[in-house]
Amino acid sequence: MTTPALLPLSGRRIPPLNLGPPSFPHHRATLRLSEKFILLLILSAFITLCFGAFFFLPDSSKHKRFDLGLEDVLIPHVDAKGAKNSGVFLIHGPDEHRHREEEERLRNKIRADHEKALEEAKEKLRKSREEIRAEIQTEKNKVVQEMKTKEKKTLPPVPIPNLVGINGGDPEDNDIREKREKIKEMMKHAWDNYKTYGWGHNELRPIAKKGHSTNIFGSSQMGATIVDALDTLYIMGLHAEFLDGQRWIEDNLDFSVNSEVSVFEVNIRFIGGLLAAYYLSGEEIFKSKAVQLAEKLLPAFNTPTGIPWAMVNLKSGVGRNWGWASAGSSILAEFGTLHMEFVHLSYLTGDLVYYKKVMHIRKLLRKMDRPNGLYPNYLNPRTGRWGQYHTSVGGLGDSFYEYLLKAWLMSDKTDHEARRMYDDAIEAIEKLLLSKSRGGLVFIGEWKNGHLEKKMGHLACFAGGMFALGADGSRMDKAGHYLELGAEIARTCHESYDRTALKLGPESFKFDGAVEAVAVRQAEKYYILRPEVIETYWYLWRFTHDPRYRQWGWEAALAIEKYCRVSGGFSGIKDVYSSTPTHDDVQQSFFLAETLKYLYLLFSGDDLLPLDHWVFNTEAHPLPVLHLANTKLSGNPAVR
């Protein structure tokens, strides 16, 4: 195994580190006898010096100083005579004899070690260059082998939670069954084209018919679409396709790459996708890949506050934040959307490191002052201070609130702290961000520098589903109120779709005078195959069985089919108000992970992935409720 060259930021190449023995010029393949003798002489002089130093320098082992880090402050240091806080430990009396014996034993050991080292050095000098090379090669092979074994290492078995409803959901109604079949066909079209034209790339360009990627996935081909799509394939019964994906992951998915990725995106799409695939299929490979990736993300948490960087280089572990984020901050929706996956990682590995990282974030946030009770979107990981006071339930904030609620649900409703934080947060949101337009549409605006901006993003439309999901268990039994609120948000978001030429919603829409639920700026008129509105329809359908949600979902499916489908897959649209659509030529991985999955579930029976057994991460990857989560995570390994 060669040590790769390191590339510093300046782009100057640092030569490979040579960890082997010094290389000799070619014209002197072997050392002459006189040179060997001089080398031996130097070596023995050095060893004699070491012995001298050992015997004649003052014996520091008598003075044991506790002067490192916190111990110095926390441990009261008392010597035998009672000198308090001296910082020095002195040994006297009967212990002295035992101590001298120990010293003698140590000296003898060091002497023996030195003699052994000398013998080994002599032995080395006797060997030819070829012999030395062969030895190094053997060592290298050993290391490579050890690494491979480590990769293949099976993780400790844990009781897998009761997996209810991982297939089925066949609708009784013929019409609904046909609709479900149509969604499955759309999934196959998206997958088959990705397989033909973009296999192994992160995403697909369905018009150019080639691979595509963005900076969130770094510079490597990590097959984001494969990982993101696996569980959708599984629940749709597309098993051959699932197997193709599994094989690609087994043979190609490698996280030891020099690539800087988004911690949040990689967590929700890759770790979430792999964990869901593991729970559904029981295939160990998915679990071990998820853990390998999680290990690579851990260096992102090495900040003065423990709030992770937004990006991390998978090879070097160096982290940093997005250049556009306010005052070098990390983003609330990013560092606040790790909890579900990290708790599952600790559950599956028995290693509490993941759990501790996310609980640390939670505790830190809980203790912080919140302006008007709202969580700003920006937090500086060096200072622990908020950046710009901008609060949003759409982009930059959204899934943080979602994960508070889902942490509670995933813990079988035992993580009360998470529920409390969720309740507090949505109360403040309702008070300051929620508003009703002149035409009677309820919307969630954004709080910027002390005032409400009357603009709602497509991303914020997920909140309709969140309010419905959190209704049960709400404070002062306001379940009815939150279910209604969810329904109002669903209606508003449906209006944002219905008021366009293509019946697909814009990225962001305004409520300004006569303008209601319509995008105003050209740059906000695009639809990139996002799932949030359909996600809300599905949750509302599950909780109310009101047929309007299936009807609205079907309208969206038809519009996607009509305007986004092209021969090479599905593409986003640049302007949903123009009746002649222009494509953006990107098939997002979340289209397969989320949009098509929520549509499929909307036309399935409730017995497929029932919500009292499964909690969907923010990328729609289902993770089982951990009924024993608290027992396991409070450090009782016996039950593992």
Ligand code: DMJ
């Ligand atoms: C998805 O990757 C996730 O839902 C995320 O939380 C935010 N948005 C995209 C899809 O729009």
